[in-house]
Amino acid sequence: MRDFDYVRPATISEALVAAAEPGSAYLAGGTNLLDLMKGGVTSPERIVDITRLPELNRIETLDDGGLRIGALVRNADLAHDPAFAKAYPAVAEALLSGASAQLRNAATAGGNLLQRTRCSYFYDTASACNRREPGSGCSALGGENRLHAILGWSDACIATHPSDFCVPLVALDAVVEIEGKQGRRHVTLEEFHRLPGDTPQRETVLEPGELIVAIRLPAEAASFAAHARYLKMRERTSYAFAVVSAAAALTVRDGKIRAARLALGGVAAKPWRARAAEAVLLGADADEAAFVRAADAALADASPPGDNAFKIELARRIVVRTLMSALAGTPALMPALPASPFSSLPGVRHDA
Amino acid sequence: MTLELGPNQQPAHTRHGSSIGQPLTRRDGFLKVTGTARFAADNHPPGMLYAALAVSSIARGRVVSLDVEAAKAHSGVVEVMTPLNRPALAADPDAKDHPFMFRLDLLQNDRVRYPNQSIAVVIAQTLEAATEGAALLSPRYEVLPARVGLDGAEGFVPRGVGVGGPAVQQKGDVEAGLESARTRIEATYETPAQYHNAMEPHAIVAAWDGDRLSIDTPSQGLAMAQGRIAGLFGIAPQNVHIRSPFLGGGFGSKGMISGPQVLGILAAKLVGRPVKLVLRREQMFGPVGHRAPTRQTLRMGMDGEGRLTAISHHARTTSSTFDDFFEPAADASHTLYASPAIATSHDAVRLDTGTPLFMRAPGEATGSIALESAIDEAAHACGMDPLEFRLRNYAEVEPMTGKPFSSKALRECYEQAAERFGWASRPLQPRRMRDADGFLTGWGMGTATFPAIMFQAEARAVLRADGSGLMETGAQDMGQGAWTAFAQIAADGLGLDIDQVDFRAGSSDLPNAGIAGGSGHTATAGMAIHNAGAAVIARLADLATGNEASPLFGAGNEGVLARGGRLYRRDDESRSESYADILARAGLAEIEGRGKGAPDPASQETYAKHAHGAVFAEVKVDPDLGQIRVTRLVGAFAAGRVINPRLVRSQYYGGMIWGVSFALHEEAVTDRRSGRIQNANLADYHVPVNADVPSVEALLVHEDDPHVNALGIKGVGEIGITGTAGAVTNAVWHATGVRPRRFPIRIEDMLG
Known part of the structure; x- marks a missing residue:
């Protein structure tokens, strides 16, 4: 057996001290880390189990009307929190479209941000992967890459970030609350994940030993509740990562778009905020023509590193569809097939 | 005193129906739902050690070095088995005395002939130590270029396909039939490599007592496994005792004893203690068989009334570089549709993969999706409804041989399933139906068939x-x-x-009792x-x-x-x-x-014996995004006497769901350069989840067959896949007007 230290701190400050040692990794839900360890993809020397830190599993409303989600709040608990689902329906829908019921019961909010790419070459230790082993090369380039990135990739890495949760979060200006030896700092989710460039192994702005303690949503995020959707294309109806996904949130008055938020998933190494598209939408008539222009703007810089050119056209269409759905209004009830194009179909027994 | 009755007697001493025909629930159900059913890997004899396989990460080449010292130095590791110290065998694992003896990789040398081939076994006090020991071996290789894909090597015509049938067969003059046709179609379809992936991986607990061997391992063919093991170890078959009370699925991959199972026995021999060896999920993508990929070209000609004048069905498939199994996909055209001229042919390439093997409906499943697609294309070319076209070409005798059928209630299957489905209101042209939400809706059908096979049992x-x-x-x-x-x-x-x-x-x-295979x-x-x-x-x-x-x-x-x-x-x-x-x-x-x-040799000679069925599918397709969802499946099957309708329905459901998987989900993705399978896990190797499985109905159509056997049983294990995969893809065409010719159907194929 490969030995590693296991420590279970009782407080955040104890956790920070424990994780200050090089080779440490925080353990929360473990839904990704344990698989990576078993596969020999990552071999931490010290596991710092943060699951007993009491203050990290709360959902709190802040004085300024914002929301603070503790890093250890489980995906399922968050998605099924009635007040949360009502205020941030697209986030709840994204959560419920991810993984499986069992995984959602275990996976945490903070861990979701830190899950690793699902690029098969990253998991295959016999392949070259700059993300796993800097400087070794990228086997995905020239390989089986029909599901890889179309935005923000580099010759060093064409992997995507697999999260659903992060897509509506980044659209809604979520902020990551980080605790480190220097104290607490706040980073927008948009800036939290890094594009690969020449250093794909540096996936986020976290410094070694830093800990995500919460995710904040600003007060304004709830103002989109009536017109917010998440849509996810995948290769089966559940338990599959997004081929392409999108989150859209609109404020519409008198047929004009007064505020617009748009982000894409499955297209880049980070959840992709489509600010150029938002600029096209702001003040435009709320109609399909505007959404098509927005989609073109969102994908203007897209290019395929391999066999995945179809994802560019698919992403355009998903942007349009998600905006149309958001415009049509958030459904009163969570669809039986969350985030599926078929979410309007009446569920059969199996779908519950 | 023992009286023996032979296979052909029909004693009139009992009336069937007291138990036969009753929908009893599973007698082992309670054990299984309470977790008390003892599967192979649940056995832990005293003194048992754990073995872990080390497998090759290259497709082709040679193992140059293994760090055996590092593995042995790891705490808990007892022994490392490599080609250098593997106990001797009485038979060469590369010998092939008969077509059903498949060559095994038992550390006979340093050669690597496919990814995930066993290259060493680490035996330890714990599974964790064995697993880490295997990782510490850090193999180094001499790598040769991998041969990958249906064009990855020179094609050749195999000596036999499937269980030894001719690779090329013909009846009548196909070229003349095509020449004389009023309407012709030609289309090429591709099906991917698929891996069985039973929930229970291949597992073995082996214990030696002198030259007596006791093993717990899942097997679909106990006597064959016993004989194969006895031959390899040079002991009498009765000295090999195999217990296999429950299998967590087999689908053909547990039909023959596999290399890793024999390595578990060798490991027990090496250390002189009982050993347990269980394959990891990714290790099942190689040494325990798979469904080979195919590329199939069908040509059909039809006269002015929509009668087939010729069927030509060619299939290319793949095998390993070192053994022979050839998916008999084109043979699907032998039995279903009447035609004066039928030609089927196969060729193959040898790739650096494990040897393909029987996988639930081998040949029938791959052949069916291509044949049923082509029939659908032919019906459309003739401007005919697909059911009408199939009835127009209904085979009253087996098309290839001219033999009468022992029984064939396929017409009743068509009628009952079409009625239940509501087929009559289907528009002929594609892309004509939309539901209230704007989704394209399509209806498709396929004919299901599988031969009624019998082996030998006592x-x-x-x-x-x-x-x-x-x-x-x-x-x-x-x-x-x-x-x-x-x-x-x-x-x-x-x-x-x-x-x-x-x-x-x-x-x-x-x-x-023979083999649990071939639906027999x-x-x-x-x-x-x-x-x-x-x-x-x-x-x-x-x-x-x-x-x-x-x-x-x-x-x-x-x-x-x-x-x-x-x-x-x-x-x-x-x-x-x-x-x-x-x-x-x-x-x-x-x-x-x-x-x-x-089987009764006389009736074998006289009759063609097949089960039949008809499957109807409804799909919805997002018109912009191309996402497909099967919303309804109705199948009707006639397979002779039904012993237990509850279990038989369950078999049909399982087969039909596999048909959905075949059309929409399942594929082993192989890296085009390394030959390694990139999705060798159950997260990425997609099979349908519950949300992909629509309302499924299976109707049992009455059929008396006096010829197959005295009980009138045909077999239901495999037929459900056939027909269903074609029905789903034909429904996708009917919804969209886009004809899928590559499986599984991908989102990009639907974007237009």
Whole structure:
């Protein structure tokens, strides 16, 4: 057996001290880390189990009307929190479209941000992967890459970030609350994940030993509740990562778009905020023509590193569809097939 | 005293229906849902060690070095087995004495011929230590370029395909038939490599006692496995005892003993202690078989009335570089549609993969999706409804051979399923139906077929002094319900209530029940059970009818009926006697009978024997995004006598869901350069989840078949995949007007 230290701190400050040692990794839900360890993809020397830190599993409303989600709040608990689902329906829908019921019961909010790419070459230790082993090369380039990135990739890495949760979060200006030896700092989710460039192994702005303690949503995020959707294309109806996904949130008055938020998933190494598209939408008539222009703007810089050119056209269409759905209004009830194009179909027994 | 009844006797001593035909729930259900059913890997004999495979990460080349010292230095590691210290075998694992002897990788040398090939075994006190020991071996390789894909090597015509059928067959003049046709179609379809992926990975717990070997391992063919192992180790078959009471699925991959299972036995021999070896999920993508990819070209000609004038079906497939199994995909065109000219042919390339093997409906499944697609294209080319077109070309005799069918209720299948589905209101042209939400809606159909095969089996029946019965046969329950269905046949065969019968199976020290494969297990072992029951009842009847003290005296063998533990005079049921009384008077503690099941050679020669079915599918397709969802499946199947309708429906459901998987989900993705499979795990190797499985209905169509066997059983294990995959893809075409010709159907193929 490969030995590693296991420590279970009782407080955040104890956790920070424990994780200050090089080779440490925080353990929360473990839904990704344990698989990576078993596969020999990552071999931490010290596991710092943060699951007993009491203050990290709360959902709190802040004085300024914002929301603070503790890093250890489980995906399922968050998605099924009635007040949360009502205020941030697209986030709840994204959560419920991810993984499986069992995984959602275990996976945490903070861990979701830190899950690793699902690029098969990253998991295959016999392949070259700059993300796993800097400087070794990228086997995905020239390989089986029909599901890889179309935005923000580099010759060093064409992997995507697999999260659903992060897509509506980044659209809604979520902020990551980080605790480190220097104290607490706040980073927008948009800036939290890094594009690969020449250093794909540096996936986020976290410094070694830093800990995500919460995710904040600003007060304004709830103002989109009536017109917010998440849509996810995948290769089966559940338990599959997004081929392409999108989150859209609109404020519409008198047929004009007064505020617009748009982000894409499955297209880049980070959840992709489509600010150029938002600029096209702001003040435009709320109609399909505007959404098509927005989609073109969102994908203007897209290019395929391999066999995945179809994802560019698919992403355009998903942007349009998600905006149309958001415009049509958030459904009163969570669809039986969350985030599926078929979410309007009446569920059969199996779908519950 | 033992009486033996042969395969062809049709004893009239019992009436079927007391247990046969009843929808009993699984007799092993309680054990399984409570977790007390003991599967192979649940066994932990005293002193047992754990073995972990080290497998190759290259497709082709040589292992240059293994760091055995590092592995052995790891705490808990007991031994490392490599080609240098692997115990000797009595037979060459690369020998092939007959077509069903598949070559095994048993550390015979340093060669690597496919990814995930075993290159060493680490044996340790714990699974964790064995696993880490395997990682510490850090193999170094001499790598040769991998041959990948359907064009990855030079094509050749194999000597035989499937179970040894000719690679090229023809009837009539196909080119003339195409020439004379009013309408012609030609299309090429590709199907991917698929891996069985039973929930239970191949597992073995092996223990040696001198030259006697005791093993727990899942097997679809106990006697064949016993013989193969005995041959490899140079011991008598009866010295190999295999227990396989439950399989967590097999689908063909547990039909033959695999290399990793034998390595578990070798590991136990090396360390002189019991050893357990369980494959990791990713290690199942290589050494335990797969469904080979195919590229199939179909050409069809039709006359002015839509009658086929010619069918030409060519399939390219793949095998390994070192062994022969060739997916007989084109043979699907032999049996379903009448045509004066039919030509089928296969060629193949040899790739650096594990050897492909039987995988649920081997040939039938791959061939069916291509054939049913092409039939759909042909119907459209003729401007005909696909059902009308199929009826126009309905085969009254087997098209390739001209033999009459032993029975064929396919018309009834078409009628009942079409009626239930509502097919009559289907628009002829594609892209004409939308639902209220704007989704494109399509209806498609496919014909299902699978041959009614029988192997050889034996069974032993005993009646005891207390009037109860025992039935023994080394049958295998893969999860399909054999424990229940065979007990039902045994109960009727013995004329007892099912609770009065002790049914034993799943062990190699019982009579040879043949293989649970080819959808032939129920028919084959069922007939052995039936005949064993008849034999012991005949013996019992002798005791009664020959004794003046019995109320049955003078009735003669043919003059009694067995029912509910009593024998009755056939012509006067007021006269009867219980089994217990008959045995008591004879002073016997028990009597025994033996029976065999086997195909009847005369009727094999005379009749074509197949099960049939019709499957109708509804799909919805997002018109912009191309996402597909199957919303309804209706199948109707005629497969002779149904032993247990609940279990049979379950088989059809499972097959139909696999058909959905074939059309929409399943594919092993192989890196084009390394030859390694990139999705060798159950997260990325997609099969349908519950949300992908629509409303599924399976109708059981009545069919009496007097020719297949005395019980009239055909077999239901594999037919559900066939027809369904084609029905789904034809429905996708009908919804969208886009004809899928590459499977699984991908989002990008639907974007337009």
